[in-house]
Amino acid sequence: MNIINLKTAVILVVLFHILSCSKEEINLNDLNETIYVRHRQADMPAYVHGDASEKTFLIYLHGGPGGMGLEARINTMITEVEKNNAVVYFDQRGSGNAQGNYSEEAVSIDAMEEDVLALVKVLRARYGDDAKFFLMGASWGGTLGPATLLKEQEAFLGWIDVAGAHSPKDLYEEYQITLLKTANMQIALGNSVSHWEGVLELIQNVGSGYSDEDLSKLNGKAHESEIILAQDMVINEPQLLGKNGKERSFTERNNLRTLIILTVEKGLYRDVSFTDRLSDITIPSLILWGKHDLVVPTKFAQEAFDQLGSTHKELLIFERTGHSPLESEPDLFAKKVIEFINEYR
Amino acid sequence: MNLIRSFFNDYYFTDTGQGIERAQGKLNLYSALPRTYLVIILLLLTLKLTAQDVTESSSGLGRTDFKAGYFGNISSNHGLQLGAEYLWKEKVKNKERREQQKTIRRQLLLNGNLGYSTNFATRTQNGIFAYSGLTLRWVNAKSRALYVELNPLGLYRSVLPTTYEVSADKVRSVSFPGRNYHAPSVAIGIGQFRKEERRSGYYLNLQYTLLTNYNADILPIVSLHFGRRFNFSNK
Numbered sequence: 001m002n003i004i005n006l007k008t009a010v011i012l013v014v015l016f017h018i019l020s021c022s023k024e025e026i027n028l029n030d031l032n033e034t035i036y037v038r039h040r041q042a043d044m045p046a047y048v049h050g051d052a053s054e055k056t057f058l059i060y061l062h063g064g065p066g067g068m069g070l071e072a073r074i075n076t077m078i079t080e081v082e083k084n085n086a087v088v089y090f091d092q093r094g095s096g097n098a099q100g101n102y103s104e105e106a107v108s109i110d111a112m113e114e115d116v117l118a119l120v121k122v123l124r125a126r127y128g129d130d131a132k133f134f135l136m137g138a139s140w141g142g143t144l145g146p147a148t149l150l151k152e153q154e155a156f157l158g159w160i161d162v163a164g165a166h167s168p169k170d171l172y173e174e175y176q177i178t179l180l181k182t183a184n185m186q187i188a189l190g191n192s193v194s195h196w197e198g199v200l201e202l203i204q205n206v207g208s209g210y211s212d213e214d215l216s217k218l219n220g221k222a223h224e225s226e227i228i229l230a231q232d233m234v235i236n237e238p239q240l241l242g243k244n245g246k247e248r249s250f251t252e253r254n255n256l257r258t259l260i261i262l263t264v265e266k267g268l269y270r271d272v273s274f275t276d277r278l279s280d281i282t283i284p285s286l287i288l289w290g291k292h293d294l295v296v297p298t299k300f301a302q303e304a305f306d307q308l309g310s311t312h313k314e315l316l317i318f319e320r321t322g323h324s325p326l327e328s329e330p331d332l333f334a335k336k337v338i339e340f341i342n343e344y345r
Numbered sequence: 346m347n348l349i350r351s352f353f354n355d356y357y358f359t360d361t362g363q364g365i366e367r368a369q370g371k372l373n374l375y376s377a378l379p380r381t382y383l384v385i386i387l388l389l390l391t392l393k394l395t396a397q398d399v400t401e402s403s404s405g406l407g408r409t410d411f412k413a414g415y416f417g418n419i420s421s422n423h424g425l426q427l428g429a430e431y432l433w434k435e436k437v438k439n440k441e442r443r444e445q446q447k448t449i450r451r452q453l454l455l456n457g458n459l460g461y462s463t464n465f466a467t468r469t470q471n472g473i474f475a476y477s478g479l480t481l482r483w484v485n486a487k488s489r490a491l492y493v494e495l496n497p498l499g500l501y502r503s504v505l506p507t508t509y510e511v512s513a514d515k516v517r518s519v520s521f522p523g524r525n526y527h528a529p530s531v532a533i534g535i536g537q538f539r540k541e542e543r544r545s546g547y548y549l550n551l552q553y554t555l556l557t558n559y560n561a562d563i564l565p566i567v568s569l570h571f572g573r574r575f576n577f578s579n580k
Binding site: 035036039047070093094101102122124125126254255257 | 420421464466467468469505506509512514516522524526559560562563564565566
């Protein structure tokens with residue numbers, strides 16, 4: 001009998017907790033909530049923060065694949081952008097704290113772009129049909145962003161491309177060109193010579209034809225090299241300050257399966273490119289890129305600018321930045337984002 | 346699965362002839378049934394045998410320890426857990442060393458646990474764990490215990506915040522949003538077994554749980570469990 005009473009008490013406590021969680025009051029002036037989007041057997045969290053009094057939402061698509069939306073809730077995104085408009089940090093299918101019960105076939109760019117459009121529908125249902133949306137994609141988010149826009153760009157007022165990989169299949173070749181050029185330049189300057197000699201050695205050893213293994217090595221070396229560039233003060237030291245000025249710290253619960261399915265089994269870096277279709281994207285676009293980006297080299301910045309079909313488009317190169325303008329030059333980043341959103345909302 | 350089988354070789358076959366027959370039946374079924382169903386059948390069999398065994402010893406309450414404690418990964422995910430362990434089988438070995446007699450108890454227990462955990466900050470890892478299985482416990486003369494737990498019957502129910510489901514152009518709010526995952530686990534641990542005159546002891550377990558099918562794959566979770574155990578029988 002005691003056991004039954006004890007279990008009943010535990011169940012009641014849990015139920016009270018659940019019910020108290022679901023009771024909601026939406027304060028549009030200062031949104032701070034997590035809502036889940038259930039779509040095609042996936043449950044994906046959207047962390048909504050900031051001032052939505054004008055019903056303007058910036059949807060952030062994270063990098064990876066396999067990153068998490070809150071990776072961008074740092075620096076001036078919190079202190080500046082969220083005060084201008086609400087920001088929706090979205091964990092994509094199989095990433096961050098997204099969960100679900102689906103087959104491997106359900107992991108695809110097609111499913112993920114539909115997830116983003118499902119998110120828009122959910123935000124409209126929650127905050128009103130008059131809600132307005134801008135889409136921002138960083139790195140891999142810059143692959144998913146164009147894919148989404150090519151399906152339904154009418155849902156968005158503008159596109160912000162932050163070092164986005166609109167053509168992952170061209171990265172393999174471009175890594176070899178950019179890393180070679182940067183290594184030679186840094187060796188000539190006498191900066192971290194042994195590191196850059198290692199980069200040259202890697203470039204000599206990778207095959208001319210694509211391989212997943214070599215792509216992984218080059219990508220890893222590009223990330224590592226940006227740390228060296230920061231140490232040698234070629235770029236600004238990346239800052240990742242969360243709320244209250246403390247170092248960002250978020251937890252995720254996930255596995256690497258989505259990353260493996262997309263990159264290896266579905267040939268993300270081998271086959272996927274949206275370059276030829278960028279001209280079909282006609283909404284206002286802002287392209288933000290680091291001059292020293294080794295992960296998605298600046299060649300793609302100019303390519304995006306040239307190929308996008310938008311009448312209103314702007315390209316800004318951050319002089320002291322690698323792959324993440326938000327981390328290396330957060331003030332300028334926020335300024336450009338806010339200007340763009342305010343101009344087109 | 347092999348672990349289960351060796352486990353039963355140690356204990357199950359020391360039971361009645363009926364038990365041996367059932368165990369042999371289990372082995373014949375091994376190749377014919379999926380693993381999950383086999384484990385469930387095995388546990389149902391053990392439950393029946395448990396009922397037969399109770400008459401041999403003290404009351405059910407006397408053989409049952411209750412547990413309450415923390416579980417989580419210490420850093421970001423934290424939970425509270427309640428559980429019970431029923432002493433099903435026990436072998437006592439007396440050894441003489443340096444002219445002193447030492448008693449080692451080898452025990453087989455049935456356990457059931459229920460817990461709730463959260464990551465607080467974003468409430469994206471809220472969920473209820475419920476699992477049941479077998480615990481093998483060695484208790485030395487100083488009442489210190491070593492545990493190995495095998496919990497094939499595990500369920501994780503995620504508890505999500507506000508959730509909207511999108512199907513085609515329709516959006517609807519989901520009531521009591523969450524998702525069920527099969528969550529078998531294994532654990533090893535240490536602790537202190539309650540002495541005759543004491544009503545409590547402690548336990549410290551390291552548990553490895555697999556959530557499946559989680560995002561088209563399996564999600565491993567490592568968690569630390571610690572707390573107190575109680576026995577409410579009158580000594």
